[in-house]
Amino acid sequence: MTADDRQPGLRTASLGEIAGRAVPGAETVTAVIQQTVRRESVAAYEQWLKKVVPIASRFPGHRGVNVIHPAAGGLQYTVTIRFDSLAHAQDWFGSETRRELVREVAPLLDADEKVETRTGLEFWFHPPAGQPPAKRYKQFLLTLSVIYPLTILVPAVLHRLLAPVPVVSGYWLEHLVASAVLVGLMVYVVMPRYTRLMARWLYK
Template sequence: MSLPTDEISPASLVVEHTVSRGKGSAFKRWHADLTDSAKHHEGYIRTDLCSPVQGSQLKWYSLIHFDSPEHLHSWLKSEDREKLLESGQQFFRTYRFKSFSTGLEGWFSQKTGSEQLGLGSPAWKQNLAVILGLYPTVVIQTLLFTQFSIAQNWSLANSMLLSNFISSSTLTWVVMPLVSRLLSFWLQSKYEPIPKQTNALGIFLIACALTFMNSIFNHVQ
């Protein structure tokens, strides 16, 4: 049985630079050089640069678009970009970025405030990991709501709003960080190949966990 494959889709990078006062013009010239560097790499689409809002902190935001995560990843690791980042330190105090391909990457991030070059696990792995976290969260929440008669007399729209708010908050701050740590050996970047045995082990463990929880929940119900 072959493992799922991902369709090629565009990838975008959102970058925040905190620029020192009085160095905005120099920063724009530096950013133009950075954009020119990206243009020479395969798959580049465009760059959008947003100036700081008047009166706010000097935070500049740029969006860099490539036609695939692979091409974006290639530019992120390129030597010319590394050199430009070093030279740009004189114009900005701090910077951080986030890349997007599936939209779920935030649930699998192990780092904050730093650069991450692995643009996330394959979409099918992220999907399985989310199911592993979502299934028990929703079932346990439903059982608790029923046991303690929470929102039982509410309208469907109101009860679903409360339920979704609680479940999404629980997933974001409690469940998915735990799932991400437990499956860290398996949730590797799609650009860092891992042995087939490791891939199979991750799928097997998730299947066993879901089967075990399903059995327990059926008995509880």
């Protein structure tokens, strides 16, 4: 956590005030960048990627970078950069650092890059290139199949773990912890992998 994210007032906040706060990280913003590389420039582009990732990670609110390499014979790379808020994402995309990196990579690309910003479910159900968007009922069923077991298992497991600790075993605080764990699992662990696993059915 960076210094500007700290909120000293939380130290003296009441249990009710904490329970009423929004769960941190629930509105993660993901920028999806698609870049088509010149065939003769692939090696240089890969070196450029190695430079971008650590630089992006130094910006406030950064939550990770993923690079999806093209299929064999392809030249389109997809880079996803996650931030904890739209404001932090805009800081990165509006920065001189980002503009300088774009100027560096421009000669290596076969076309202008495409950038889209998505939040929450929009990113989980982003179709592969050339595929139509997932039908709404499939998005609903896939999300339900994850949320239903998690809402049963996570509170039950946490209740057993937190019961011996009176400070955190109260009704409101226990539910806050369960909500934070559930959202974290959905955003960072389960949905990114589950949607890839079910992609053939999802985008059929």
